Amino acid sequence: MTISTPTLSLQDWLNQCSKQVDAALDTLLPPPTLAPEKLHSAMRYATCNGGKRLRPALVFAAGEMVGANPADLMFVACAVELIHAYSLVHDDLPCMDNDTLRRGKPTVHVQFDEATALLVGDALQTLAFDVLTHPSIQINTSIRLDMIRLLARASGSQGMAGGQAIDLESTGKRLDQTSLAQMHNLKTGALLRASIMLGVLCGGMLDVNTLATIDAFSHTIGLAFQVADDILDATASTATLGKTAGKDAAQDKATYVSLLGLAQAQSYAQTLLTTANTHLAQLGPQNTLRLQQLAELIVNRSS
């Protein structure tokens, strides 16, 4: 499991990451032939589906910067991706976003059924924490406990799940920009930030100032990710996104586009990218190339 090849183009590096994450997830997910077969098949359907693996890429990029062991990074990348996959399955459920399309395919509750989708999300979350306890991981056990806590905090009621709860409550309300940022900071930002911080922790403990700078960078690209997401929802087609486009406007959700207008939202995304790069520059001689490239990708992606 070698990830670090500095000469690769970003696209080749991302393809390599995805391929290796897909292979690792294939090993970590229970085989579809093991009982309960339907649940195990559905867990794979939800996870092994051509996802972009952006969060794993952030884990690798941050981990490479601090010279972490690639094999350790792979477990952590898979744990983060499992949390992300669980959240998508539950978010798509009829009682939540009621979405039927994800990455160009029927969502889990459409392909299987609602009860199975509920259990798939539950079991993928459990597996994420299981993976972080894997006996092959070489990271110091005390740091490992910190990492499990960090992932839990980023995912729970004061992280991702909490952001989703605020999103639900605010549908149809006119949020101001501060409230919108707070909501997204939890809903999508928390797990993106955790991906970077977990990658960094794989390399051991860093000094407080460096950690704070990395966290400021993570916070900024977490926000930039959401601004770009809102722009894409308003401008891209369902075919390009692989999920239902125009959903935010249809559901009368507050977005950066509804709040600022399209042109202002696009300009805000570029400003955030500049800020993110300023943070990276403060890290001095560290190898921040991949993080820089990922920040740009997050803002300027087309799907």
Next chain:
Amino acid sequence: MTISTPTLSLQDWLNQCSKQVDAALDTLLPPPTLAPEKLHSAMRYATCNGGKRLRPALVFAAGEMVGANPADLMFVACAVELIHAYSLVHDDLPCMDNDTLRRGKPTVHVQFDEATALLVGDALQTLAFDVLTHPSIQINTSIRLDMIRLLARASGSQGMAGGQAIDLESTGKRLDQTSLAQMHNLKTGALLRASIMLGVLCGGMLDVNTLATIDAFSHTIGLAFQVADDILDATASTATLGKTAGKDAAQDKATYVSLLGLAQAQSYAQTLLTTANTHLAQLGPQNTLRLQQLAELIVNRSS
């Protein structure tokens, strides 16, 4: 947080356990005044509801047997109870058992709404793993990782969630006794067994033979719990149970009562109790009083 008081009657000891677990959960759950308030209120509604706290009692009983630190046991007891609480919230959802009553009160999705109930379950599961990483826990970090893995395995697709999946698939089918036992072994048995094993691990590592005997005991009472549950569902009233009675027959679910008949099921429960006591007797001079009392309670409870 002192739990060990050998002179207390079982009922007083259980009351003391419940009270202390309730107080600890109150500290560990986010305050209802913290955003997102609705989610945090609903998490408390789902958890602080007069539950019997049987799994925490098993953690304490097993932990006392091996002289574990009561403060450590409390965190572990809360983690197990949080997993149990999450599973009840999700099991009650319309797409699953569609139940409206739990412990004599409206279920979470009835009291709040489905989306909130989904997030409550998700966030309670996350909190369970968070709690096991609590910095105040004194247990060796390597054993702690083993404990997190054990809880994850007991809860996930090859444990509790897997049992629920098998239960769903088997509704309306004529299961034989072996398949029924396998299903329950996962659905309810896995977390009961984990409670005992986690309590034991709080005291450090034991020799393989002792662990195997304790596991055999745990396996037996896990099964006995379900046989007793099936008997109660068929014989007790909704008022006594605090949840809808007669549900199994109404949903045409395979149970020990439908399979063996009531009298045979009752006699099977007593046989399992005898077997459980035989296992405990093999532990020799250990203080197994509370485990013995809990085994009897599990079989002969009235709700």
